[in-house]
Amino acid sequence: MKKWCFLLPLSVLALGLVLPGCGQKSAETAAADDAVIKVGEYASLTGKEAAFGQSSHKGTELAIEELNTQGGVLGKKFKLISEDNQSKSDETANISHKLISRDKVVALLGEVASGRSLIAAPICQENHIPMISPSSTNPKVTEVGDYIFRVCFTDPFQGKLLANFAKKSLKATKVALLTDVAAPYSVGLASFFKEPFLANGGTIVAEQKFSSGDKDFKAQLTAIKAGNPDAIFVPGYYTEAALISQQARQLGITVPLFGGDGWEAPELIEIGGKAVEGTYYSTHYSAEDSSPVVQEFVKKYRAKFKGETPDAMAALGYDSALVLADAIKRAGTTDGPKVRDALAATKDFVGITGKTTLDAARNATKGAVIMTIKDGKFKYVETINP
Amino acid sequence: MTEFLQQLINGLSLGAIYALIALGYTMVYGVLRFINFAHSDIFMVGAFAGYYLGHYLPAENLGCGLLILAGAMLICALLGMTIERLAYRPLRNRSKLNVLITAIGVSLLLENAGQFFFGAKSKAYPSLFPVHNFTSAGGIVLSSNQLAVFIVAILLLVGLQFIVLRTRIGTAMRAVSFNHIASSLVGINNDVVISFTFGLGSALAAAGGILYSVNYQAIDPLMGVLPGLKAFVAAVLGGIGNIPGAALGGLLLGVIETFVNGSRYSTYTDAIAFALLILILLFRPAGLLGKLQVEKV
16 A cells, blocks of 8 residues: 555656656646545554554554545545654654655544654644644643644553542552663653652652663562562553563562553463463553443454454554544544644544543543453453543 | 672573673674674574464473474574675675674664564563572572573573684684684685674574573563664674673673662663773773784784
8 A cells, every 4th residue: 555655646756757648647646635635643553562552553454444435524534645754753754744745634633652753743743733632641742832733541540540540549658669761751750659658648669760662670679579568550551461470470479560551462471371360551441331332442452353353452543543533524624733622622523432522722622441461362351440 | 798699699590691792793703704683683583483473382391492493493593694695795804894883784674674574562481491489598589481581591602602712613703703814725714604693693583582581481573673783782792703702791790780780880780881881981992801903904
């Protein structure tokens, strides 16, 4: 698909050069180009957060396909232009520039990781192109400017919820923290957990750090073990979370581990195996939710992607595209500033992950679910509303 | 005290892996006087060879585990020899810089080919060896995989010292390292010796790759980059070109890194590892066990 985006204009150009008499042909293609609404997506389709990127991308793809079968909006169909940033920051900047200046997209969707959303956000803001992040939870993302939106909850909410969960459900008063200092998401979530947890009378017995991509956590875990915590909070991504769980169990640490929405990926169980049994994390949605909207979505997703069950990232990727389409419809145009205004006015939009209302800070306020791992499967525990 | 001993065990098992990789750097440097930057990616290929071989044999079986280890070492030995034959030998009589840049090119080729063929996602590593945790009275834990790292590392080190010091090919290796023109004059086939050195070094990297993966249980095509750099530091730390030096450097680096990681300053682990390299080079340019050689002009 990607290749065609380059090849098509090129071959049209070549045709125009070879056959000067057929000049209308390229004009027709240009008109055809105008007849679609181009939506850019930058995603981590390969690399470390590939599991997230792929899920989110599939969700978005499904949404665009559905919108098109319903006839699109404003009489035009959508065209999704997806680019892979390989889970890298520098690639993200290149791709966002390319999507905006060369492909002339009307809006950008992305990304799962807050760190990379923070790279693309200033570029979108500068070019007055609305950007919707499906699942970046760090509050700084939407603080970049008034063109940046998100359809998921933020880390201050998630941190508070996890602090309550640790206190009430895990009955933990002494918690150890193991933070990924190379990921803004992790650093943010750790501090948003710490504040309410300390305010509720909890104590942090050990605070250890690592960097994304590390494989050896035994040193940090040995130090944590010496602090004798009731539970260990690991606000990181699934690869490290799985390795940390394994090495913790190897070192004879038996207390529960828990984390945020960065944990949810099949790789957590694949890599973590038995070690992740009985760990907890918070996320945006559960496929076990019995509401008809969710069940309908799960059915369609399974039909399209060989029986795969959509995770939270897929659901948010889906919602992000629908929220954008809804805003374009209400704006009646694809003009950047007008779409922005329409996005800012989004209220009670019913999606897969609940009702989306974008507040003055361009964040969505919605509930969260707590999940656990039992018998090698993700299990729904409870839903917590704001 | 328990914490100290536990960290020491963690550090030594990490260090033993660094040592195995560092040996490959040091041997090639000893014979050819150049740094084979593709070595860290052979480490990665070794891990993946073990991963794919592991699908054909039962898991958690000592015999099969050793068979996989031997198989991966063989595959990487052949790969190392092929790389030497195709990429480095044509440049043997050119300036050292050409070979060095080629080595970086080979490294990038292996990394990107790895992402293409194996996929860029992290993969869960199968348990090749039986897993058992030994727990002492004080709560110190030693896993069977960590034990395997020590045993394999020591066996390979002893074997390597034996090959280099006691066998004909080892004598030839030392002769080529000493003076490659004189060695060819006395009838040593330099090509064979250099090929053998690459094979041996790459086999050790494969062993390091598998031991690393059974301990940390996730692999990806870029997994070699950081351990490779650290092992390079370890080799320089111990005195590059010196086999016991590489082992000592690896262990030292592993232990230091682990203790820093377990302290409040864990963010600075890599900074400390590389600052150490600079310091050593300032005060002992030849490394801890290296002897300074006078360059003849």
